[in-house]
Amino acid sequence: MTTSTPLSERIVNRLAQLGNRRPSRRSFLTTATLAGTALAVNPWDYLTKPQNAYASVCGPGATCDAGWSAMCCSINKGHNTCPPNTFAGGWWKADRSSFCGGAARYYIDCNAKPGHHFHCRCNKSNCDHRYVACNVFRYGQCNTQVKGTTAVVCRQISCRPPWELYPGKCGKSSATDNNTRAHNAPCLTKANTYPRLVTFKEGRAVLHEGQYRKTGQRLVAPNRHTKAYLQSDGDFVIANQDGIVWSTRTSPEARGGRLVMGKDGRLAVVDKSGTVRWRSSNPATTTTSYLRLRNNGQLAIYRGDKVVWHTKTHTP
Template sequence: MSRKLVERVSRVVDRRAGRRGFLRKSAMAATAVAVAPVAYAIRPTTAEAAVILCKGWECRPGALCCDPYSEFCCKLTGENLCPPNTIVAGWWKVDGSGFCDLNGPSPRYYLDCNFTCDESCSCRWSDGTCARGCTPAVCRCRGGCDVRKSECTRFRYGQCNQDLCVGPLKCRIVTCVPPWTWDPACATSPVLYDPGTRWHDRPCLHEGFNDVPPRAYYAEAVKWMADEGITTGLKSDLFGPDEPVTRGQFATFLWRYEGRPQVEPSDTFDDVGVSDFYSQAVAWMVEQRITTGRTRDRFDPSSGVSRAESIVFVHRLAGEPQGSARIDFSDVGSDAWYRDALAWALEHNIAWWAEHATLEAEKPATRAETAALLHGYNLRRSTNLSEAAP
């Protein structure tokens, strides 16, 4: 079939398509003409209906393998991360999917993972891509008709790693946080939208937290907490790193960390009922003398645990050892009630805030900060145990 015929067919398919839509329709029209030229040329049908061969697979009309979009990385590798030899080359935004909603509607972001180019190659194209031969890309649907293509599309939106040349798009990842926080190599603009991908999803995208950037200071800590059963997140795939931690939640984290020890119900506090999810945890904290409550008869489980309180609780869990680290925070006085605990935390590199100018001790601790604090303590305790072993 001639190039003119393909171009004429693609115009018939959709005269008003946008850039990405035009590329999609043109590609499908070209495939349709190549595979079923008579059927497409004679019968008033669509390109989608005429396509029967997709990347070497004979597929039904509408099969994912014939889809113009690339597969999700987690479907191919098991992780919602760019695979080795690829980098994030661009991103787009989708509103209204509901996948990232926590405290109201939140956007979902899709990031393209493109191959890096061989060092011997240069960018031959004005769009920042190199020739296909400069990468190990092999275009196909890895798994049959129900799997989208990978390593096929030589395209980039271009907001990320703008100084690097890339090859074909291998796969996509998703995030519920802005791309520039997920990968610092991404720019904040231009903001592009593709509502056609709103419902694109895979079960594997919900096996981890999509709001925890892989390079965040708390990423390793959150993974550790999830692996140890200390947290399940606010949703199956949302950890909520910036959300404040209540005193009841913090008690539960500590209790789970210690192996969920069974204790007798306590009536120490009037605001902690036996049916509350944190009742066992609070009773255990009282038994271990980790807490005496906000007042003698009130634990205040629904209030945020402050940064100072979180440090003191962990310090008491450790047995209140002495600390001698220098405290340089400008807002921590010499008579601060939490000073000994803070000196200990700084000495053992448990505190995530060590390089900050101020502590803001009464500020509610976030879930990210709490994860980093508990993980830091666990690393210290594990090190001490290994050093003490015969």
């Protein structure tokens, strides 16, 4: 093939090399889709080097010796989130990313929590052969309350800014590396890089002292992206686009019971006999209090304008 061969002909030739001699319609469409992704991510290498479209999907710097950290979805069962025993330690961005519609693409380092050890290795689950827990480094714009520098276990990728994904946890101080613009993995999709929020049916967001919720009755945040409800098994839960993200763990003891905002300013789950099976940890008070499900995904108890207790939950 000469350099004068038209691009369209080169694409057809590469598709033919990838396919079977008599491909089915489905296999041809799958191959064409994969090739299209490879062309978008790493066109020069895909057309000029002896590698398949699958390898090209991961973009440049995907080999173990390239020195970059693997994508979290490659090592976290397909989930584009920080794995257990890691935390968002910092971030950078690449501008004008085709993966994010021409906007910035954000790379969030998931560092190992202090005291938790991860074995340094190269990922082999897909073409993303980058490092896992080898680069000891921290940008430091996130979770500044966690001291020290630990290994970057993997990278969470997002088209939403980190300060929106982790409000109050990640700052806006920016670092940019456009060399990482085409870094990718097969498990990164539009669905998990643009977190898709769920909109629930309208409901009340506030529970005042003496009020309660029975099985199936809901609290819904004003923006309708988070809901909280008492399940039939007696467990009171908070749910958002990721499903259930918090619970009182009162199943089955509180089956048939209620969630009560007590006159002592504390939230409780009681069983059918009125026995408390779970209670919020804030001190009792005679000051008027109320419960609110907030737009940020937290269930919070207020005394006046002050939050005295809240769940450690979050909805972007």
